[in-house]
Amino acid sequence: MFVEIFIFTMNISISTAHNVNIDYTSAGVLDRILATLIDGAFQFGLLMLGLMFIGFLNTVSTPTWFFVILTIIIASYHLFCEVVFNGRSLGKYTMRIQVVKLNGKKLTFWDCMLRWVFRLVDISISSGAVAVISIIASKQMQRLGDMAAGTTVIKLDKEVTLKQISEFETPEEYQVVFQQAALLSDKDIKIIKDVLREVHKNNNYTLLAPLSKKIKEVTGIETSMIPLEFVETILKDHSHLANN
Numbered sequence: 001m002f003v004e005i006f007i008f009t010m011n012i013s014i015s016t017a018h019n020v021n022i023d024y025t026s027a028g029v030l031d032r033i034l035a036t037l038i039d040g041a042f043q044f045g046l047l048m049l050g051l052m053f054i055g056f057l058n059t060v061s062t063p064t065w066f067f068v069i070l071t072i073i074i075a076s077y078h079l080f081c082e083v084v085f086n087g088r089s090l091g092k093y094t095m096r097i098q099v100v101k102l103n104g105k106k107l108t109f110w111d112c113m114l115r116w117v118f119r120l121v122d123i124s125i126s127s128g129a130v131a132v133i134s135i136i137a138s139k140q141m142q143r144l145g146d147m148a149a150g151t152t153v154i155k156l157d158k159e160v161t162l163k164q165i166s167e168f169e170t171p172e173e174y175q176v177v178f179q180q181a182a183l184l185s186d187k188d189i190k191i192i193k194d195v196l197r198e199v200h201k202n203n204n205y206t207l208l209a210p211l212s213k214k215i216k217e218v219t220g221i222e223t224s225m226i227p228l229e230f231v232e233t234i235l236k237d238h239s240h241l242a243n244n
Contacts, residue, residue: 026141027097027153029132035091036123042090043074079116083109087151096156102140103150106243111149118145174240180219181237188218189238196231 027035050070081089087099087107099115101107122131122143131143140152184192195211198204208227215234216222223230 025155027095027155029135031095031097031155032135032153033128033132035089035095035097036128038091038094039078039089040091043077046070046074046077076116078119079112082107082112082115087112092153097153098156099146099151099153101149101151107151111151114149115145115151118143118148174236176237176240177233178219178221178223178237179241180221181234182241183219184215184234184238189235192231192235196235199228 047070050066054066078089081092082099085093088097092098099107099112101111122128122134122145134143134147135141138147140146142152146152192211192215195207199207205228208231212227212230215231219234225233
């Protein structure tokens with residue numbers, strides 16, 4: 001029973017500004033604890049390296065400024081990582097989890113700041129007890145910092161590579177061709193990408209016609225665009241609508 005609670009996850013649906021619902025699997029309590037332990041080990045390593053450096057200094061008294069800098073670096077580790085690496089620290093990267101906004105928008109500095117400030121209560125003072133209790137009790141698997149920032153932590157799909165994620169990313173000035181792409185669910189998009197991957201892998205372009213027909217049936221789109229161009233456009237449109 002104890003183990004089941006800590007590996008428990010749930011599906012979280014995140015709505016974007018264009019009402020595109022994207023389903024994610026929440027990060028389990030155990031994943032988040034292990035990520036925190038990994039980060040803690042890294043911070044401890046930084047502390048040891050700093051103290052070793054002080055030991056090599058040929059001075060009578062240890063410089064106060066060095067202690068101040070070292071303390072700031074270690075204390076701001078989580079804030080720095082989540083801001084710079086889009087919601088991921090070394091521990092989160094290792095455990096394949098990431099902080100995301102529940103409204104589908106990009107994580108901001110202030111979101112990360114709120115999570116960092118509440119970390120003092122969630123984790124530091126309570127040794128993680130408050131965080132564990134709030135994550136288990138919350139419908140969106142959130143600790144107090146997540147609730148304040150409107151964020152949660154999700155488990156990343158191991159099968160998704162960086163190339164697959166960025167393949168259909170679009171610039172901000174991109175003009176959506178088919179607004180109906182927003183009608184496609186996250187599961188629909190995954191199927192479309194899987195089929196398109198199969199097409200390119202085996203040069204089996206006969207799969208494109210029925211795929212294109214099915215997309216048109218679901219979305220009500222009418223176009224004379226050739227199947228390959230149509231499918232790739234749909235994926236770009238959906239990506240742009242989901243991320244802007």
